[in-house]
Amino acid sequence: MNQEKLLKLQAYLDKKLPPAESAQVARWISEDEQARAVLEELTATKSLLAGNELEVKLPEGRQFYWSKIQREIARLETETAAQSSSMWHSWWARLAAPLAGAAVAIAAIIFITKPQFDSGAVRAFLQEIETPIEEASAISFHSQEAGMTVVWIESQGN
Amino acid sequence: MTTTRFAPRLFLLCLALGLATQAVNADELKLRVQLVWGTNEKDAQKRDPSLKEVDPKLAERLKKVFKWEHYYVVKNKQTDALPNPVVIRAGKPEKLPLSEKCEIEIKNLGFPMLEVKLFGQGVLVKTVKQPVSPDDLIIGGDESKNDTAWFVVISRR
Numbered sequence: 001m002n003q004e005k006l007l008k009l010q011a012y013l014d015k016k017l018p019p020a021e022s023a024q025v026a027r028w029i030s031e032d033e034q035a036r037a038v039l040e041e042l043t044a045t046k047s048l049l050a051g052n053e054l055e056v057k058l059p060e061g062r063q064f065y066w067s068k069i070q071r072e073i074a075r076l077e078t079e080t081a082a083q084s085s086s087m088w089h090s091w092w093a094r095l096a097a098p099l100a101g102a103a104v105a106i107a108a109i110i111f112i113t114k115p116q117f118d119s120g121a122v123r124a125f126l127q128e129i130e131t132p133i134e135e136a137s138a139i140s141f142h143s144q145e146a147g148m149t150v151v152w153i154e155s156q157g158n
Numbered sequence: 159m160t161t162t163r164f165a166p167r168l169f170l171l172c173l174a175l176g177l178a179t180q181a182v183n184a185d186e187l188k189l190r191v192q193l194v195w196g197t198n199e200k201d202a203q204k205r206d207p208s209l210k211e212v213d214p215k216l217a218e219r220l221k222k223v224f225k226w227e228h229y230y231v232v233k234n235k236q237t238d239a240l241p242n243p244v245v246i247r248a249g250k251p252e253k254l255p256l257s258e259k260c261e262i263e264i265k266n267l268g269f270p271m272l273e274v275k276l277f278g279q280g281v282l283v284k285t286v287k288q289p290v291s292p293d294d295l296i297i298g299g300d301e302s303k304n305d306t307a308w309f310v311v312i313s314r315r
Contacts, residue, residue, distance in 0.1 A: 003269045003290070007314070011292040062225075138284060142293070146219040151286050153276075153299035 001034060009035060013042050016147060066139045066152075187266050187290060188243040189312055193256040196226035196298075196307040208233055216311065219294075226307055232257070246272075262297075262310055274312065290314070 011017050012025040029035045139152045194212055203209045209230040211217065217229045231237075236255040244264070246252050251265040251273075263275040270289040275282055276297055286297065291314075298309040 007290070007292050014292065016292055140286075143223050146222040147292070148219060148223065148294040148296050149288060149291070150223060151284065151295070151297045153284060153297065 001038060005035070006038065009039050010042060013039065013046060014144075014147070066141065067154075070137065070139060185248040185266070185268075187246040187272070187314075189246060189264065189314060190243050191240055191254055191256075191262070191264075192311045192313075193232040193237050193260075194220075194309040194311050195230045195232050196220065196224060196228070196309060197230075198225075198227050198305065200228070202228060202230065212311075216294075216313075220296075220309070224298075224307065229309075232308075234258075236261075256310065260308075260310075264312070276310065 008017070008021075008025055009029075012022060012029075015022075017025060029039055137154045139154070140150065141152075142149045192212070194216075195209075199205075203211070210233060212220070212229045212231050220229050221227065234257055236257055240254060240256075244252060244254060246264050246266045248266045248268050251263050253261060253263045255261040259279050261277045263277070265273040265275075267273050267287070270291075271287055272290050272295075274286045274295065274297065276284040276286075284297065286295070288295065294311055294313040296309050296311050298307055300307040
């Protein structure tokens with residue numbers, strides 16, 4: 001199945017197709033066993049993610065909320081860097097390192113061999129943002145309701 | 159009789175053409191790129207008649223996420239020259255100027271990854287790599303001095 005068809009199935013599942021195209025895809029699904037199987041898998045993944053996602057209401061404004069997260073990430077990264085030298089001395093850290101490496105390798109193999117699962121969680125995992133300019137920081141988030149992935153540049157230079 | 163003999167060959171030819179078309183489709187992405195300006199100013203269009211409101215559906219979705227009430231497509235000589243749709247072929251990056259100071263470069267990294275580079279005044283500001291999806295990719299930022307915002311909207315719709 002090619003990329004266009006996979007995306008069409010995902011859009012059909014997310015109810016983002018116009019009525020005429022949606023009916024066309026429904027016909028295709030009813031006639032094609034492979035399409036049905038892929039749709040079932042996407043539906044299962046979606047319901048699994050939706051069923052296990054906690055609804056969180058933001059206590060403050062969106063931009064402030066995201067900037068707080070960003071500051072917290074920066075703080076934790078600094079702490080982790082400071083603690084990392086002493087952590088290596090503990091015996092369990094020596095055991096944890098190869099286990100973590102194996103887990104990462106397995107996860108990478110799963111994601112590489114099954115790129116067709118284009119769920120929100122996978123998208124978030126695969127997304128990468130590089131900021132070569134030091135003064136430009138970015139926040140990235142995905143809104144399923146609005147159907148968009150946003151990369152918000154706080155200090156911009158256009 | 160002749161039809162029966164040629165039918166399998168015709169079938170194979172169609173199959174080969176179909177597979178070739180599929181291979182080409184997998185290697186090319188058709189995208190729509192728009193530069194959008196967001197503002198809370200009610201009379202912006204009266205002040206500048208060249209401003210064109212974005213598609214109402216896109217405006218509604220932007221309003222769900224951002225605080226600005228009005229969204230306009232930025233029209234200039236660079237955006238007027240943009241192909242619609244922009245066709246991005248695998249391994250061949252496309253540089254798209256959006257204004258005198260801003261341009262983006264889109265690269266199809268092969269399914270499912272897409273790379274977008276944002277340049278401001280010729281300097282690389284941001285590189286975004288993410289899987290292709292039916293959702294829009296929006297790169298935006300605000301202009302703190304006049305409380306407006308700009309958005310590069312990249313969509314497959």
